Amino acid sequence: MTKTSSAASRAPLPFLGLACAVGVSTMYYNQPLLLEMGHTYGATAGRTGFVAVATQVGYAMGLLFFVPLGDLLERRALMMRMFAAVAVALVLVALAPSLSWLIAGSVLIGMFASVTHVVLPIAPDLVSDEQRGRAIGIVMTGLLLGILLARTFAGWVSNVTGWRYVFVIAAVMNAAFVPLLWRVMPKLPPKQKLRYRDAMKSLWTLYRTQPLLRESSELGALVFASFSCFWTTLAFLLYSHYGMGAGIAGTFGIVGAAGAMVAPIAGRMSDKHGSRWVVSVGMSLLAVSYLLLWGEESARISTTLHMMALVVGVVVLDMGAQMTQVANQTRIFGLDASARSRLNTVYMTVYFTGAAVGSALATLAWVHWKWNGVSVLALGLIGLAFVRHAMGDKGGNGLEHRPLTIEDELMEA
Numbered sequence: 001m002t003k004t005s006s007a008a009s010r011a012p013l014p015f016l017g018l019a020c021a022v023g024v025s026t027m028y029y030n031q032p033l034l035l036e037m038g039h040t041y042g043a044t045a046g047r048t049g050f051v052a053v054a055t056q057v058g059y060a061m062g063l064l065f066f067v068p069l070g071d072l073l074e075r076r077a078l079m080m081r082m083f084a085a086v087a088v089a090l091v092l093v094a095l096a097p098s099l100s101w102l103i104a105g106s107v108l109i110g111m112f113a114s115v116t117h118v119v120l121p122i123a124p125d126l127v128s129d130e131q132r133g134r135a136i137g138i139v140m141t142g143l144l145l146g147i148l149l150a151r152t153f154a155g156w157v158s159n160v161t162g163w164r165y166v167f168v169i170a171a172v173m174n175a176a177f178v179p180l181l182w183r184v185m186p187k188l189p190p191k192q193k194l195r196y197r198d199a200m201k202s203l204w205t206l207y208r209t210q211p212l213l214r215e216s217s218e219l220g221a222l223v224f225a226s227f228s229c230f231w232t233t234l235a236f237l238l239y240s241h242y243g244m245g246a247g248i249a250g251t252f253g254i255v256g257a258a259g260a261m262v263a264p265i266a267g268r269m270s271d272k273h274g275s276r277w278v279v280s281v282g283m284s285l286l287a288v289s290y291l292l293l294w295g296e297e298s299a300r301i302s303t304t305l306h307m308m309a310l311v312v313g314v315v316v317l318d319m320g321a322q323m324t325q326v327a328n329q330t331r332i333f334g335l336d337a338s339a340r341s342r343l344n345t346v347y348m349t350v351y352f353t354g355a356a357v358g359s360a361l362a363t364l365a366w367v368h369w370k371w372n373g374v375s376v377l378a379l380g381l382i383g384l385a386f387v388r389h390a391m392g393d394k395g396g397n398g399l400e401h402r403p404l405t406i407e408d409e410l411m412e413a
Helices: 003-008 013-025 031-041 045-065 067-071 075-094 099-113 116-126 129-161 163-184 196-209 211-242 246-260 263-273 275-298 303-332 337-390 406-412
Strands: none
Touching (some): 013 075, 013 129, 013 163, 031 045, 031 099, 031 129, 031 163, 031 211, 045 099, 045 211, 045 337, 067 075, 116 129, 129 246, 196 337, 211 246, 211 303, 211 337, 263 275, 275 303
16 A cells, blocks of 8 residues: 555544545535425525535536545645535525525535545545455445435424524534544645646546546436436425425435445445446346336325335435445546546536436426426436446456556646
């Protein structure tokens, strides 16, 4: 292992998972609260749905402009600054006097919540290439639980105190994590000396010259767009059909957490069978989940049976999404150890752009065609992902690709 990875090994993988959970959860508090926010500002579902879109757009911006700094700066200090900044953004959202201010603050939350992907590339530095999938799976478990349990936390807290206090409490949590990072994490110096301008130039070169990176990014975007269709419109579905509020919508995060626990298993499967095989299984599960969710919602069954069917569908949905994500990141991190933050920047920028598009399209589909429209949209996105997968690289973990050196990248750029 390198000097950097030797130092980093003092920070256990589960702590990196906690850091990912704290950072990424800030993006998802708003999803079960959209109806309450709409009531506060007198806005329709179509307008408040764009709060979730704004957060994802901000996240894509943060991934593009902030995450490459993980290859250039000392990472502990960078993470501390970004956690402090996201705490400030959460306070701004809690105090937002209008929907426009809420949307603007949501963009800022998304931008600084990208600290998650400064943290994640540290994981494969701590292990050998043969254990890369396992390490990513462990840290991704924290990240995925943060995504799913954020909805539960937001739904329950809002039922007691109102939606604004969700963001106040979240701000305190993120601010408290700054000194925790200082105590637990060692200094993590950059792996190479590179100017920010040159690092940004190399992003396009990496995307253009690495076919496995392109395939993984585009697949990830389509899969996450489909995944976002469900979570963006779940609160609308539960309220319109059963009069259920944010607390019930948030509780489905606990259900999804059961599916998220497949992440470490997916990592080991990627190490054993190859990432492409795991991607195939994950996308198949996604397609099955939407067929279940669509058929169950359309069937004439009791509310109890429908809730039970939703639970099964959500577990399968999250299993499929997490398997695909872990497999994709396992193979891209095998391309170039010295450029992992930038590889992750390219992948996650495309990935969350897909999420923003999926949320926006799902909101429009709900307004015009309700759950039938959302389900058809989600299945269509999965179908496009299968087409891209069939056209892609037939290799396994990406180890067969010889990455460009930094000098080659800059010459190409």
